[in-house]
Amino acid sequence: MLHAALIGFPSTGKSTLFQLMTSAKDAPRGKGDTAIGISKVPDLRLDQLTAIFNPKKRVPATIEFTDIVAPGRTGAAALVDVAGYKNADALVHVVRAFRDPAVPHPSGSVDPARDAQAMDDELILADLGVVERRLERMEKDLKRGKSPELEKENGLLGTCRTALENGQPLRAMGLAGDDLRRLRGFQLLSAKPLLVVINLDEGNADAAGSVDAAAERTGMKAFLAREGMRAVALCAKIELEIAALEPADAEAFLRDMGLSESGLDRVIAASYDLLGYMSFLTVGEDECRAWSIRRGTSALDAAGEIHSDIQRGFIRAEVVGYDAFMARGSMAACRDSGELRLEGKDYLVQDGDIINFRHAT
Ligand SMILES: Nc1nc2c(ncn2[C@@H]2O[C@H](COP(=O)(O)OP(=O)(O)O)[C@@H](O)[C@H]2O)c(=O)[nH]1
Ligand SMILES: [Mg+2]
Numbered sequence: 001m002l003h004a005a006l007i008g009f010p011s012t013g014k015s016t017l018f019q020l021m022t023s024a025k026d027a028p029r030g031k032g033d034t035a036i037g038i039s040k041v042p043d044l045r046l047d048q049l050t051a052i053f054n055p056k057k058r059v060p061a062t063i064e065f066t067d068i069v070a071p072g073r074t075g076a077a078a079l080v081d082v083a084g085y086k087n088a089d090a091l092v093h094v095v096r097a098f099r100d101p102a103v104p105h106p107s108g109s110v111d112p113a114r115d116a117q118a119m120d121d122e123l124i125l126a127d128l129g130v131v132e133r134r135l136e137r138m139e140k141d142l143k144r145g146k147s148p149e150l151e152k153e154n155g156l157l158g159t160c161r162t163a164l165e166n167g168q169p170l171r172a173m174g175l176a177g178d179d180l181r182r183l184r185g186f187q188l189l190s191a192k193p194l195l196v197v198i199n200l201d202e203g204n205a206d207a208a209g210s211v212d213a214a215a216e217r218t219g220m221k222a223f224l225a226r227e228g229m230r231a232v233a234l235c236a237k238i239e240l241e242i243a244a245l246e247p248a249d250a251e252a253f254l255r256d257m258g259l260s261e262s263g264l265d266r267v268i269a270a271s272y273d274l275l276g277y278m279s280f281l282t283v284g285e286d287e288c289r290a291w292s293i294r295r296g297t298s299a300l301d302a303a304g305e306i307h308s309d310i311q312r313g314f315i316r317a318e319v320v321g322y323d324a325f326m327a328r329g330s331m332a333a334c335r336d337s338g339e340l341r342l343e344g345k346d347y348l349v350q351d352g353d354i355i356n357f358r359h360a361t
Contacts, residue, residue, distance in 0.1 A: 001038075002292065004195075004271045005066045005088035009115055011103050012096040013199040013236040018067035020236075020243050021264045035067045041272050041279070042265040043290050045322045045352055049281060050288045052329075059289040061279050063272050065092070090193040090275050092267065093119055097218040098201040098235070112218045116196060120169055123190040128164040130186055131157050153182050164190070172227040193274045196224065197267055198233040205235040209259045232270050234263025278351035281322065282306070283331075293349060300345040303357045313360035317343045322352035 006014045022037025041061040050058045066088065096105065097112045107114070135157050141150060156179055163173055169190035175183065183191060198214050200207060207213040214233030215221045224231050242250050242262055254262060261269070272292075279290040280302055291305050299319075304311035320331070324339045334340040349355070 002063045002272070002275050002277060003066065003088050004063060004090045004092050004275070006068070006092050006094060007119065008094040009096070009119070010106050012094045012115075013098070014094045015067055015069070016236045016240065017094060017197070017199075017264070017267065018065060020239055021268060022065055033068060035069050036064060037067070038062050038064055039268045041290065041292075042261065042269055043279060045281065046279075046288060046290050048326065049283050049322075049354070053283050053285060053288050055283075055285055055288045057287040057289075059287060061272070061277075061290040061292045063268060063275070065271075086187045086189065088192065090195065090271060091123075091189070092195045092197060092271060094197045094199055095119075095220075097198050097204070097214075097220075098237070112198060113220050113223050116220065116223050120190070121167070124164050124167060124169055127170060127188045127190045128161065130188060131161050131164060134186065135161065152178075156182055160188075169194075169228070174227075193276075194229065195267070195270055195274050196220075196229065196231040198231060200233055200235040202235055202237055205238050206257065208233050208235055208238075208257070208263055230270060230274055232263065232266045234266065236263075239263050280349050280351075280353045280355050282356070283354055295351075297349050298345060299343055299347040299349055299355075299357075302349045302355065303359070306357065309361070310357050310359045314345060315358040315360060317347060318356040318358065319343050319347070319349075320354050321350065322354060325354050 006018055008014050018035065018037060021039045023039075039062065041063055043060055046058065046060055093116065095112045095116050096110060099110050135154070138150065138154050138157070142154065160170055160173070160183070163170060170183075170188055171191055171194060173191075175191070198211075198218055198220060200214060200218070204214065204217050207217055211224070211231045211233055212221075215224050215231065220231070223229070239262060242253055243264075245253060250262070254260065276294050277292050278295055279292060282289050282291065291302070293302050293305060299317040300311060300314055303314050303317070318340055319342075320334045320340045325331075325334055328334045328337060328339065331340065
């Protein structure tokens with residue numbers, strides 16, 4: 001399961017968002033210090049296909065969010081201590097930009113850019129500790145005997161240390177391939193993809209649809225201009241109000257604000273994307289379903305997501321892109337027009353592909 005952790009200083013709106021985004025209200029899970037909830041990934045394509053096929057079941061892609069519930073546990077300290085937290089695939093940093101005398105800010109004033117930087121500094125410092133300890137141990141290992149792999153790891157960690165000492169988060173280093181693999185076991189926090197959620201003041205809620213406008217008004221522009229940054233702006237207080245409305249009223253309310261999606265949906269969708277995931281779709285009278293795969297997944301591996309038997313007996317994938325399907329309106333019409341293609345094992349599945357796997361049983 002894809003897994004993103006909500007991080008931030010106290011009273012920024014993490015738990016408010018967590019409750020709204022996930023099913024945790026109905027089924028609280030998690031041990032001790034954390035709560036885990038599952039969010040459905042919003043997907044307009046799945047909605048449209050469900051309307052056409054009218055299946056018994058509609059199954060969206062999902063993503064798991066974790067919230068810290070232990071009071072006083074915040075920032076990187078919580079991420080390092082709390083089991084199950086540091087294994088997150090991505091971090092979602094909720095930054096407070098709302099003013100409310102009833103909710104005191106621990107630092108005494110509301111300053112989103114300061115808080116965003118302070119959290120980054122905590123992540124960097126925690127990583128520096130991990131990297132330095134590993135380098136110390138390595139020195140002994142290297143004295144005992146060198147190996148090419150050990151030397152490569154040593155070189156990589158040295159580069160990481162320099163970046164961290166200069167206040168650079170590792171996510172900005174553009175690491176890939178073997179280097180990423182070498183670092184994986186350390187679960188370095190500043191290397192994880194980061195989504196910044198700007199929790200706007202109600203007075204600025206009209207900027208929720210535009211990250212640029214929200215960044216401008218909250219002084220976050222310079223921070224967000226840096227490498228590897230993604231952001232979503234919303235107002236948690238208004239999201240609470242939207243969540244209490246009937247779906248049709250909620251839609252009208254969002255439209256009046258110039259938005260097509262709620263802030264919650266934008267956070268979930270951005271987290272999914274940030275994790276490097278996309279969806280392919282299967283359709284039918286029984287079920288319309290979105291399946292999560294990493295970008296760059298082959299048809300054979302996509303088949304394996306559904307069932308190992310389908311992967312083992314893979315013959316061909318019948319594929320049509322969502323847009324082409326919608327333009328024709330039915331599978332039969334796509335077959336006639338030649339847009340329903342037969343693809344082999346190595347075909348790289350595209351976001352929104354509608355697939356039927358032909359397989360031997
Ligand atoms: N005015 C205002 N209050 C908010 C907003 N978001 C959260 N709060 C309030 O701030 C307090 C702390 O929120 P919570 O979600 O528990 O923060 P956490 O400590 O980050 O989990 C609660 O009383 C919330 O109702 C917002 O957008 N505007
Ligand atoms: Mg909380």
